[in-house]
Amino acid sequence: MQFNGLSLEQAPPISAPLRFYLTAPLFAILAGVLTLLSDVSVLQSRYSIDAIVITHAITIGFMSFVMLGSLTQMLPVLAGVKMYRVDFITKISHLFLVFGTLFMLIGLKFEMALFNAIAIILLASGFLAMIIVIFMAIKKVKNFTPTVRGMSVSLVFALFSVLMGFFLLFSYIEPEMALYRNIVANTHSVWAIFGFAGVLIVGVTFQVLPMFYVAPKFKDFYQKRVVLFISFSLILWMITSLFFQTYSVAAKLWIVIFFASFAIVFLQKIKNRKRKISDITLLYYKASTIFLALGSLFWIIDEFYLSEHIVVVSILIGGFILSIMIGMLYKIVPFLIWFHLNAMGYMSIPTMNEMIDKKLAMTQFTLFIASLMGFILSYYFNAYLSIFAMAFIISMVILQYNIITAVLIYKRVKKTKPDFDMSAFA
Amino acid sequence: MSSIKEYLSHDHTRCDELFAKMEDSASKSLSDAKESYEEFAKATERHFQMEERVMFVEFEAKTGMTEGPTAMMRHEHAQMRSLAKQMSEALEAGDKDKFFGLSETLMILMQQHNMKEEQMLYTMAQQHLSAEAPRVVDMMESMIVE
Numbered sequence: 001m002q003f004n005g006l007s008l009e010q011a012p013p014i015s016a017p018l019r020f021y022l023t024a025p026l027f028a029i030l031a032g033v034l035t036l037l038s039d040v041s042v043l044q045s046r047y048s049i050d051a052i053v054i055t056h057a058i059t060i061g062f063m064s065f066v067m068l069g070s071l072t073q074m075l076p077v078l079a080g081v082k083m084y085r086v087d088f089i090t091k092i093s094h095l096f097l098v099f100g101t102l103f104m105l106i107g108l109k110f111e112m113a114l115f116n117a118i119a120i121i122l123l124a125s126g127f128l129a130m131i132i133v134i135f136m137a138i139k140k141v142k143n144f145t146p147t148v149r150g151m152s153v154s155l156v157f158a159l160f161s162v163l164m165g166f167f168l169l170f171s172y173i174e175p176e177m178a179l180y181r182n183i184v185a186n187t188h189s190v191w192a193i194f195g196f197a198g199v200l201i202v203g204v205t206f207q208v209l210p211m212f213y214v215a216p217k218f219k220d221f222y223q224k225r226v227v228l229f230i231s232f233s234l235i236l237w238m239i240t241s242l243f244f245q246t247y248s249v250a251a252k253l254w255i256v257i258f259f260a261s262f263a264i265v266f267l268q269k270i271k272n273r274k275r276k277i278s279d280i281t282l283l284y285y286k287a288s289t290i291f292l293a294l295g296s297l298f299w300i301i302d303e304f305y306l307s308e309h310i311v312v313v314s315i316l317i318g319g320f321i322l323s324i325m326i327g328m329l330y331k332i333v334p335f336l337i338w339f340h341l342n343a344m345g346y347m348s349i350p351t352m353n354e355m356i357d358k359k360l361a362m363t364q365f366t367l368f369i370a371s372l373m374g375f376i377l378s379y380y381f382n383a384y385l386s387i388f389a390m391a392f393i394i395s396m397v398i399l400q401y402n403i404i405t406a407v408l409i410y411k412r413v414k415k416t417k418p419d420f421d422m423s424a425f426a
Numbered sequence: 427m428s429s430i431k432e433y434l435s436h437d438h439t440r441c442d443e444l445f446a447k448m449e450d451s452a453s454k455s456l457s458d459a460k461e462s463y464e465e466f467a468k469a470t471e472r473h474f475q476m477e478e479r480v481m482f483v484e485f486e487a488k489t490g491m492t493e494g495p496t497a498m499m500r501h502e503h504a505q506m507r508s509l510a511k512q513m514s515e516a517l518e519a520g521d522k523d524k525f526f527g528l529s530e531t532l533m534i535l536m537q538q539h540n541m542k543e544e545q546m547l548y549t550m551a552q553q554h555l556s557a558e559a560p561r562v563v564d565m566m567e568s569m570i571v572e
Contacts, residue, residue: 275450277449279530351528351530
């Protein structure tokens with residue numbers, strides 16, 4: 001039986017998750033700036049280089065960073081296991097991933113093969129180190145809950161999405177491979193979004209929502225089976241889109257049914273929660289369920305329009321993932337800061353609500369939602385894209401500011417003398 | 427007869443519900459929330475003592491682990507008691523922001539704590555104390571809070 005998660009001094013250092021959380025908004029800001037500078041007509045094609053660059057600033061730079069940061073924090077608490085040399089591994093991986101992403105974005109944008117090659121090496125080292133170490137930790141888990149199962153399945157999809165990503169990036173170095181690009185990109189994108197991010201979110205929500213909002217638990221059958229069904233549908237999607245293109249709609253329908261049902265169940269649980277309090281995280285959660293339901297619906301409808309509106313579907317599904325992540329950041333960052341300070345013996349710490357300005361968080365939320373709706377609108381009415389790109393940039397600058405403010409409180413309090421000497425507990 | 431794990435996990439749910447009720451009444455009027463705060467604080471204190479004075483003691487005697495998980499759980503109980511006390515001070519002072527800031531922190535701390543107990547410690551206790559489980563549950567049930 002593992003007890004590592006019970007012990008404070010063996011919990012990951014606060015810098016492990018914070019490192020990822022602090023850089024994530026920077027990449028979102030970068031994505032916003034790139035959108036602002038891009039030609040609207042180019043962005044309307046999902047296969048244009050500009051669209052790929054912006055997408056990956058968000059998916060790798062923001063989403064995967066938040067997920068990796070959260071996994072380091074969640075493994076001890078949700079699974080009771082500790083990552084091998086967590087401090088060292090996160091430090092190195094984070095560095096590799098930051099530079100790997102930057103090299104990739106520059107390499108793609110300016111067609112620089114050398115940059116792409118360096119990006120493959122850096123991203124491979126960063127991602128694989130994290131994935132392997134997390135797998136090693138999960139192998140030690142004794143109590144395999146649906147959440148732990150969700151985490152493991154999500155990591156398998158992460159691994160394959162990342163490997164496909166390397167192949168795709170390689171296709172920009174070696175033009176002969178470009179022939180297979182679109183077909184691999186199809187599975188790569190769907191597995192990364194629905195498999196890596198989607199399954200992780202579903203798995204974690206099972207546990208986190210009933211806990212933090214005293215909401216009704218998800219049904220046992222649902223908890224046990226939904227990840228399996230989603231995985232099956234994602235594999236079916238790969239097979240059909242590779243070999244039986246005409247039937248891929250069936251797999252798509254499966255994926256959509258499970259995610260749309262999750263969105264509805266999630267919203268229902270929020271509605272029936274016993275803890276009636278409403279906060280910024282809950283607003284984000286609600287928004288995410290709406291984005292997911294609409295995104296799933298549009299994805300299927302788009303089938304009849306030969307994927308003409310796939311960019312809109314991507315914005316909606318992106319909205320689902322970003323919303324749930326930002327909502328979680330607003331909760332986890334202040335708590336971690338309180339938790340670590342308290343563990344060091346500080347008693348008079350600002351409360352969680354005092355660490356992040358509520359009004360600023362609300363402004364950030366409003367701008368974020370407005371910008372996403374604006375991006376959808378801009379797909380049909382090109383003239384307004386720059387306004388909404390600006391709104392998105394400002395919302396991400398505020399998010400960055402909100403996280404930094406909380407971290408600065410941590411630094412400030414840490415400089416003072418603790419109220420109690422906690423060395424006896426160490 | 428329920429197992430140690432079922433009995434204490436069920437009590438966690440009860441405390442969570444009292445917590446939600448307390449917050450709900452505090453959001454309407456802070457001065458009216460004192461009663462529901464007391465109800466929550468009493469239930470939580472009883473839960474802590476059932477563990478500290480009965481279950482942990484039995485567990486430690488059986489396994490010989492006094493510096494292990496139970497020590498950490500006792501430490502977290504102390505953290506939560508301190509937060510609950512600060513909440514009662516915020517209630518007295520009529521400081522709504524402070525109250526909800528503290529309750530938010532307590533909620534997350536409590537949930538992390540409960541999860542560690544339910545997924546690890548209770549399972550372990552149930553395994554080690556399976557023969558004595560009915561007696562341990564009886565003792566917790568009839569314990570008088572100090």
